[in-house]
Amino acid sequence: MAPHDIPIKQILRPLKKLIGRQRDIERFLELFTLRGSRLFTIVGTVGVGKTQFALQVASALQSSFPDGVCTIFLDSLFDHNLVLSAILHALGITEVPSSSDLETLCSFLHKTQMLLLLDTFEHLRPAASFFPRILDACPGITILVTSRAGLKVRGEQQFPLSPLDLPNFTQKYDPEVLAHNPAVALFLACTRTHLPQFQLTAENVYPIVQICAHLGGLPLAIELAATTGMQLFPPRMLLKYLEQHPLHILVNEEQDIPERQRTWSKTIDRSYSLLQPQEQRLFRRLAIFSGGATLETLEDLYERLGEKRHHILQELAVLTNHRLVISPSEGPTDLSHFRMLQVIRAYGRKCIDVEGETNAIVQAYTAYFLHLAKEIEPQLIGAAQLQGLDILEQEQNNFRAVFTWLVECNEIENALELAAALWRFWSYRGYVSEGYQQIKQLLKRCQDEMVSAAVRAKASYAAALLAFFQLHTAAMKEYLQASLKLYREVGDRHGYAVALNAMGFCELLQGHDENVKTYYEESFPILQEMGDRWHLAEAYALVAREAQAQGNYVRARTLLEQSLVLIKEVGDRRAIVQALDFLGQIICHLKEYETALHMYKEKSLTALELGEKLLIATSLEEVGAIATIIGQETWAAILLGAGEALREISWGLISDADQRRVDDVKMQLRAKMNEETLTRIWAQGRAMTPKQALLASSLETSLQQKTDSIPLSAPDTSYHLSMYPDQLTQRQVEILRLLAEGLTDKEIAERLCISPRTVNAHLNKIYPKIHVSTRSAATRYAVERKLI
Numbered sequence: 001m002a003p004h005d006i007p008i009k010q011i012l013r014p015l016k017k018l019i020g021r022q023r024d025i026e027r028f029l030e031l032f033t034l035r036g037s038r039l040f041t042i043v044g045t046v047g048v049g050k051t052q053f054a055l056q057v058a059s060a061l062q063s064s065f066p067d068g069v070c071t072i073f074l075d076s077l078f079d080h081n082l083v084l085s086a087i088l089h090a091l092g093i094t095e096v097p098s099s100s101d102l103e104t105l106c107s108f109l110h111k112t113q114m115l116l117l118l119d120t121f122e123h124l125r126p127a128a129s130f131f132p133r134i135l136d137a138c139p140g141i142t143i144l145v146t147s148r149a150g151l152k153v154r155g156e157q158q159f160p161l162s163p164l165d166l167p168n169f170t171q172k173y174d175p176e177v178l179a180h181n182p183a184v185a186l187f188l189a190c191t192r193t194h195l196p197q198f199q200l201t202a203e204n205v206y207p208i209v210q211i212c213a214h215l216g217g218l219p220l221a222i223e224l225a226a227t228t229g230m231q232l233f234p235p236r237m238l239l240k241y242l243e244q245h246p247l248h249i250l251v252n253e254e255q256d257i258p259e260r261q262r263t264w265s266k267t268i269d270r271s272y273s274l275l276q277p278q279e280q281r282l283f284r285r286l287a288i289f290s291g292g293a294t295l296e297t298l299e300d301l302y303e304r305l306g307e308k309r310h311h312i313l314q315e316l317a318v319l320t321n322h323r324l325v326i327s328p329s330e331g332p333t334d335l336s337h338f339r340m341l342q343v344i345r346a347y348g349r350k351c352i353d354v355e356g357e358t359n360a361i362v363q364a365y366t367a368y369f370l371h372l373a374k375e376i377e378p379q380l381i382g383a384a385q386l387q388g389l390d391i392l393e394q395e396q397n398n399f400r401a402v403f404t405w406l407v408e409c410n411e412i413e414n415a416l417e418l419a420a421a422l423w424r425f426w427s428y429r430g431y432v433s434e435g436y437q438q439i440k441q442l443l444k445r446c447q448d449e450m451v452s453a454a455v456r457a458k459a460s461y462a463a464a465l466l467a468f469f470q471l472h473t474a475a476m477k478e479y480l481q482a483s484l485k486l487y488r489e490v491g492d493r494h495g496y497a498v499a500l501n502a503m504g505f506c507e508l509l510q511g512h513d514e515n516v517k518t519y520y521e522e523s524f525p526i527l528q529e530m531g532d533r534w535h536l537a538e539a540y541a542l543v544a545r546e547a548q549a550q551g552n553y554v555r556a557r558t559l560l561e562q563s564l565v566l567i568k569e570v571g572d573r574r575a576i577v578q579a580l581d582f583l584g585q586i587i588c589h590l591k592e593y594e595t596a597l598h599m600y601k602e603k604s605l606t607a608l609e610l611g612e613k614l615l616i617a618t619s620l621e622e623v624g625a626i627a628t629i630i631g632q633e634t635w636a637a638i639l640l641g642a643g644e645a646l647r648e649i650s651w652g653l654i655s656d657a658d659q660r661r662v663d664d665v666k667m668q669l670r671a672k673m674n675e676e677t678l679t680r681i682w683a684q685g686r687a688m689t690p691k692q693a694l695l696a697s698s699l700e701t702s703l704q705q706k707t708d709s710i711p712l713s714a715p716d717t718s719y720h721l722s723m724y725p726d727q728l729t730q731r732q733v734e735i736l737r738l739l740a741e742g743l744t745d746k747e748i749a750e751r752l753c754i755s756p757r758t759v760n761a762h763l764n765k766i767y768p769k770i771h772v773s774t775r776s777a778a779t780r781y782a783v784e785r786k787l788i
Contacts (some may be wrong), residue, residue, distance in 0.1 A: 018056045019189055020164045020219075021049070022180025028159055034063075037157035038135050038142045041121075043150050044161035044269050045323035045341065047220030050146040051119050054160055059115050065142070075120040083127035087116065087154045089174040103559065104138040113140035122148040122322070123274055130151060148271055149322045163217030163341070167209050167545050175200040175743065182211035186219060190226035190514050198230075202603040203742045207235035214242055216341035224250040224264060237361055269345045272323055281307075282315045283324060284357065287348025288365050291397030292326075292339030297368065303362035337394065338410060362405050370414055383571030385540045386610070392425045396777040403438060413451040414457040416442050423462035425471050428574065431761045435529060436466040437752070457486035461499050464506075464552040470731060471577040473509050480506060497526035500537050503544045512590070516542065534575065537566035541582060549588065557586045577606050577615065580620075588626070597626045604694055616766050618658055623694065625665050633672050634681055635697045639683025640665060642693035735762045738773060740782035 018025075032040070042050050042057075043602065048518035058069050072090045073425035077083065084101035088094075121128070128151035131143055135155060145151065152159050178184050179200045185207055191198045200208065214605055215221040229238045229249045241249055272280060285301055286293060293301070295312065302309035316338060319325040325340045340348065352358050378510040379388035386395040394397070396665045399422065405416040419439040426435030441461055446456060464479035480503045487496035503521035520539050527536045540563035547556040569573045584599035624639035640662060654662075669678055728736070738748045745763075749756045752784055767773055770781050 011057065016507050017189075018052055019186045021053055021056065024161065025056060025060065028320050029060060031159065032061065032195045032674065035218060037155055039153070039155045039157060040143070041129055041145045041146070041147055041151050041156055042161055043158050043323060045163070045218070045266070046148060046271055046344065047218040048161050048162055048163055048323075048365060050217040052219075054117055054146045056143060058115060061115060065113050065115045067112045067140075069115045069117060071117045071119065073119045074124060077124065080124040083124050085131060087118075102133065106134060107683040109134070109138040109141055112138065112542065115142050115144060117144045119146045119496060121151070123270060125149065125151055125289060128745060141450050150262060164219060164222070166217050173202075173205045173209065175202060175205045178205055178209060183217045183222060187212055187222050187226045190223045191230045194231055195229060202234045205241040206741045211239050213240060214239065215340055218341065218343060220267060221250055221343050222382050229341065246343055247350060247731060250343070264343060265350070265483065268344065271324055272347070272351070274322070275318065278311065279315045279318050280351070282312065284348055284352045284355065285361065286325060286338060286340060287345045287352060288361050289398055290401035291395055292337035294336045295338070298338070300368055301364050304367060305360060353761065362409075364412065366405050366411075369398055370418050373399070373418055377421040377424070380428070381570065381575065385572055385574065389425060389428055392422065392653075393429055396431075407442075412442060412445055414453050415452060416446065416455050420455070420458040420462045423466055427466060432466055434470045435732055436470050439463045439466060444490045454492060455488045457490060457492065457495055460486065461495070466500060467505075468509075473506060477503070477506050477510070488554045489600060493526050494530055494532065497530075501535060501538050501542055505545070508542070508545050516546045519728040533566045534570045534572060537563040537575065537579070539571070540566070541579065544582065544586075545645055553586050553589050554714070557583065557590065558585060573606050573609055577603050577610065578605065586624070592627055593629050597623065597630065600626055601694060604690070608690055613646050613649065617646040620646070620690055620693060621658060621662055621665070623662055627697070628665050628668050632697060633669055636656070636665060637669055637678055638682040638685035638688065638696045639693050641682040642688050642690055645686040646690060728766065732762055732769075734767050735759060736778060736782050739763070740779040
């Protein structure tokens with residue numbers, strides 16, 4: 001048969017429109033146009049849509065190949081030795097007994113200009129060794145392959161196909177906008193195949209976005225969830241079911257689809273079966289990690305399980321090549337963790353159960369993260385604080401999973417130890433509500449015979465401090481009383497002294513200034529004896545607050561200067577910020593504004609090192625207030641402009657006290673410069689980085705000489721717990737956000753692990769604060785103030 005007589009099997013066009021892949025198609029066509037290779041492999045994880053993408057690409061390339069496109073589906077071929085025979089058969093070429101299949105194929109194709117599309121090749125990769133020889137002998141041939149793993153042969157150009165883009169979770173849940181997101185658009189299109197009238201609405205947009213995110217943007221998983229799941233459940237129920245039983249719901253009953261795509265489990269079965277036993281073992285080990293794992297963490301897990309770990313790196317390379325694991329190099333932010341998509345991890349968890357490994361792996365997993373939390377805990381009040389917080393932040397999902405395992409196994413003592421080690425992390429990184437609920441529930445479950453007194457003492461102290469951040473001073477006092485009693489019982493003098501400090505602060509909060517002395521007089525000698533500089537600095541600050549309450553600002557200043565020296569020796573930046581803040585407030589009261597300015601500038605620069613936007617914004621505004629007092633109006637306007645810009649990228653949050661300070665400074669500036677000048681300088685500040693704004697004092701060209709008039713009131717730099725409008729607490733904002741997303745009281749209660757009655761009680765307090773009486777008005781309030 002002559003080459004030009006070869007009956008070409010034309011490409012099969014996709015029956016469905018390919019959604020969300022236009023940009024990927026354009027990228028591939030650009031790559032093809034460069035003509036740098038004639039062997040292309042579309043690689044991607046299970047269910048990412050490689051086949052449909054390849055068909056679409058091949059259709060777009062047909063005009064480039066005069067002799068056409070031949071598509072060969074290889075999912076049912078299991079012997080790699082038969083691949084060349086399958087290609088010959090697809091082309092209609094008769095095998096020649098005296099020649100090898102390779103020789104026969106090359107002799108017929110050497111003058112042909114054709115695209116060969118070989119679909120589902122991952123289980124036949126040894127046969128790829130023939131491809132370079134085919135391409136050398138046949139200059140008009142281009143080969144396009146789909147495979148879950150690269151072929152690793154000469155001349156191969158891989159094209160990684162990623163899951164569909166997911167919505168940006170910092171944006172509003174606007175149905176009209178999100179309907180155009182690729183993952184959401186695919187979900188809607190698949191749902192409408194059996195529910196033609198289905199629409200994206202304000203009520204269902206949140207769960208649908210979360211469904212797409214939970215499925216990792218994988219087209220096949222989204223199609224299965226939409227076609228089967230949406231026939232059974234509304235979006236909210238489907239999301240809940242997917243979170244609990246993803247492998248049960250991800251099925252397809254259409255009769256004409258390949259067997260491997262009928263269920264999600266069957267889709268992954270082939271990839272798992274292609275792995276060597278040791279690679280399968282690593283796949284199962286990695287599946288236990290909710291937030292992924294570093295190489296060091298995996299090695300530690302193997303060691304705890306008594307397993308050899310010599311070849312973990314090579315095995316990880318195989319798993320990433322098969323696109324079962326996402327390597328750190330593929331992540332946009334996390335540069336240390338190997339991760340799995342949730343639906344792949346669910347399959348891995350099933351494999352753990354099948355192998356009977358669950359108990360051993362869970363014990364090793366929980367032991368590792370309990371050790372990690374306790375190891376990092378001391379760093380959270382020292383110079384290595386930021387590094388420690390960052391490590392804990394990266395492992396937050398793993399810690400959540402560990403709590404779930406420990407509670408399910410009734411290991412309450414270990415769970416309380418973990419909570420007591422993490423309370424500073426929760427308070428510093430904005431997880432106060434979550435942490436407080438966790439530790440409160442654990443203490444409720446705690447029975448004397450189950451948990452040692454030492455662990456209960458430390459956990460009660462942690463609960464007290466978290467209660468403080470939630471403005472629950474009564475609960476704070478109860479927990480501290482329990483903690484002090486338990487520390488006395490076990491003879492832990494250091495823990496007892498630390499709790500005494502906290503109790504003294506609690507008395508101040510409740511206005512019982514006369515009781516404070518009792519606590520610090522007892523804690524001071526213990527802390528001095530033990531050389532605990534951090535808590536000794538805290539005790540000095542406590543006495544300073546007592547002196548402030550008594551109007552003795554000179555003594556308060558002396559005590560705070562001693563406290564600041566100690567805390568700088570320790571190197572805790574956050575505590576340095578708080579000490580500078582308090583000292584600046586006292587010095588302002590003494591009207592030493594130049595000195596106070598240096599305090600607040602140092603506070604701002606330290607806040608920059610911490611990287612917390614709201615804290616930086618507040619610090620800039622405080623410096624601006626002092627700058628106005630000493631006649632540096634231009635610099636003040638720059639600082640407030642920079643602070644305003646920073647708040648806008650931090651949800652626009654500002655406490656009432658901070659807002660009053662800004663308004664007060666603005667009023668003073670308007671009295672000293674015209675509106676046009678103020679607007680221009682303010683805009684310059686908005687365009688600056690915080691550090692540039694702080695260093696802009698040299699630009700000062702004061703529009704008016706300093707006068708002896710009564711100055712602007714000194715900034716109120718006392719610690720503000722609420723950064724939300726109308727004095728809403730963090731818990732109230734959480735509830736308001738969920739309400740605005742369309743959740744019922746019962747659903748809010750489930751999400752926050754509280755009772756519907758508690759939710760209703762919160763709403764009864766929220767409505768008067770924000771001056772509304774209906775859910776729709778509360779939703780509008782949340783949207784207008786950018787709380788969602």
